[in-house]
Amino acid sequence: MTFALQTELFFRRKLLETLRQPVWLVTGLTTPLLYLALFAPLLRSLAGGPAFPPGQVLDVFVPGILVLIAFGAGMGAGWPVIWELDSGVIERLRVTPASRFALLLGTTARDVVMFAVPGVVVMAIAALFGFHAHWGGLAVLLVLLALLTAACSATSSALGLNLKQIGSLAAVVTGVQLPLTLLSGILLPLSLGPEWLRVLAHLNPMYYAVQASRSLAAGSVLTGTVGVGFLVTGAAAALALWWGTRSYQRAMVLSPAGTVTAVEIMTSAGPAHVVVEQPAGRPRFLAVLTHGAGGTPDTPDVLAVRDAARGLGAVTALVTQPYRVRGGRAPGSAARQDAAWAEIVTALSDSGLPLVQGGRSNGARVACRTARQVGAAGVIALAFPLHPPRRPGQPGKSRDAELRAAGTRVLVLNGDRDPFGIPEPDDATRVVVLPGETHALSKNPAAIGDAVARWLGTLPGIGSRPPSVSGQVPPR
Structure with a gap:
């Protein structure tokens, strides 16, 4: 079985699990729409001010919401992983010939789809209310945020495999979610904040994704901001996928004694x-x-x-x-x-x-x-x-x-x-x-x-000396 076929099978399995629980599809779509309906109107008074072009509040706000969708779609991957650990699914998969990387990519690809579908819907609805859509830039933006989703998904899966407890995973995810989102300028551009806050934001990988997203949404594709955004986000995705694969390999090699x-x-x-x-x-x-x-x-x-x-x-x-x-x-x-x-x-x-x-x-x-x-x-x-x-x-x-x-x-x-x-x-x-x-x-x-x-006991790598035995068996 080829690596591509293994990845497809795991992707279809994960996608089917999601479709059987449509509540995740509904919440994944309604949350960003609520931001558009309930938070975006609060920004209208800022139009024409610092960081907000005249009459283009949504052009700054919508790219940040898309980043938030990508982050949320990926960071939920760890909870099902813990359930699979507890229910024995991981133990059963341990003795299959499937690539551990393909197993991780199946979940990651599902999460990318879970970002892309509501992301496109939000862009279409926002365009009806004044968002100036530059479709070429938005297509590249979807690729950038697919990398961000992959990074978050692989990180969440690795955390689930290593922490093994829902309470511990929830504590870590909720503990990092607020600083990561606030220091990325998702809701409001960080140019509105003090200098120390802008300096601190440069330590946050999501900050570069938000900056690149706003540049791409404005139709500026070949810019240094976009290049840095892809570089940082791509490196984060590669590192997270490596960590996630290693975590699967460790989880699927060692089991509790006597299992x-x-x-x-x-x-x-x-x-x-x-x-x-x-x-x-x-x-x-x-x-x-x-x-x-x-x-x-x-x-x-x-x-x-x-x-x-x-x-x-x-x-x-x-x-x-x-x-x-x-x-x-x-x-x-x-x-x-x-x-x-x-x-x-x-x-x-x-x-x-x-x-x-x-x-x-x-x-x-x-x-x-x-x-x-x-x-x-x-x-x-x-x-x-x-x-x-x-x-x-x-x-x-x-x-x-x-x-x-x-x-x-x-x-x-x-x-x-x-x-x-x-x-x-x-x-x-x-x-x-x-x-x-x-x-x-x-x-x-x-x-x-x-x-x-x-x-x-005489085989190399297995035993250096024979153990004690209860009797002698004559060799021929």
């Missing part, structure tokens, strides 16, 4: 179901595990691997593959299965943690076949089916090539009574044979967990 989340990941083969669990403390690696053909990822051997990985600080993900979600018993095409698995792992690996993947039986084969493609640091192959079932008289086949194609370190755990055979070890492949176990590997999950913990 368990069930998510759905869309793949080319259909949806996969994944249960993700965060460790206590900062995660050290990601362990993605799956089932065998016709099975589920909650078998004793897979859960033993999960628990061993969690003990070493892993984020664990138990994957039900798309064919099982559909109710199928057999995986079908290996190429299609591998492609879907790679998409799942890519979605889960966005945090940049070292990856260990594994599974039992058919899941072990998938993990080996795709290890090189997804950049796995290691593979855990439970009950690797070396020889497929065959009828009497048919020549034997081997899947040994799949095991050797992993291109990384592999731990194989097979029972000594497994009818599908036991692979041979090599320099990259450690083989542990469990006495008395069949292909099910269901009798002694503690031995599986011990062997996995020891092996994981």
Whole structure:
């Protein structure tokens, strides 16, 4: 999925949320109209005075109101973000392959639309009451204020992600709103104020947007005031978008210790179901595990691997593959299965943690076949089916090539009574044979967990020494 398509999908989602609550559309339009109806008449006595050309009070007042609309449209973005944090939406999005920047841009683009629509309506109505519209300059003004909306929206989203409390966000937004608006000259030009107030206004990025807006509304496009306005507002937007993206990345990597989340990941083969669990403390690696053909990822051997990985600080993900979600018993095409698995792992690996993947039986084969493609640091192959079932008289086949194609370190755990055979070890492949176990590997999950913990402790970047274990499992 392309970045542009991701941004479009998030934009449409946010826009649909807004359309389902039309009260925001009504208030976003009525507030500036009330300023025109109730405040602008108070300025008529100032016409012809300082900063107000004769008979052109609205030419000075309307650009300031447009800036106020842009500011208000953007600064409301943080409240829905906190709701998404509290309701688990952010946690679910964490395991999607979507760009965090696209996620932020979807909200920002919605807010730009929420500024542009009432902004155009206000300009049209103001023109009926004496506002001298220079449409070329106003078109450039809309672009400038779209940047201001983007800066405010991204800042509000970042504040929501970092503060995480509606009360804290409200305190910050209301605390900065009054000085920012008053020191920008939105309602009255600051040339009417004392010199210290005009000097202080130059520290406010919104001041430059207001000055440029009034110049553009007057039809003056190629001026130094407009250039500085675009420079300051564009820099503020870029900085806010960077901060917002970083905030999304942090919020969608680290979750509270012990958080368990069930998510759905869309793949080319259909949806996969994944249960993700965060460790206590900062995660050290990601362990993605799956089932065998016709099975589920909650078998004793897979859960033993999960628990061993969690003990070493892993984020664990138990994957039900798309064919099982559909109710199928057999995986079908290996190429299609591998492609879907790679998409799942890519979605889960966005945090940049070292990856260990594994599974039992058919899941072990998938993990080996795709290890090189997804950049796995290691593979855990439970009950690797070396020889497929065959009828009497048919020549034997081997899947040994799949095991050797992993291109990384592999731990194989097979029972000594497994009818599908036991692979041979090599320099990259450690083989542990469990006495008395069949292909099910269901009798002694503690031995599986011990062997996995020891092996994981030897992987670079995961463990420098093996943890204490309860028993010895003889390697083959």
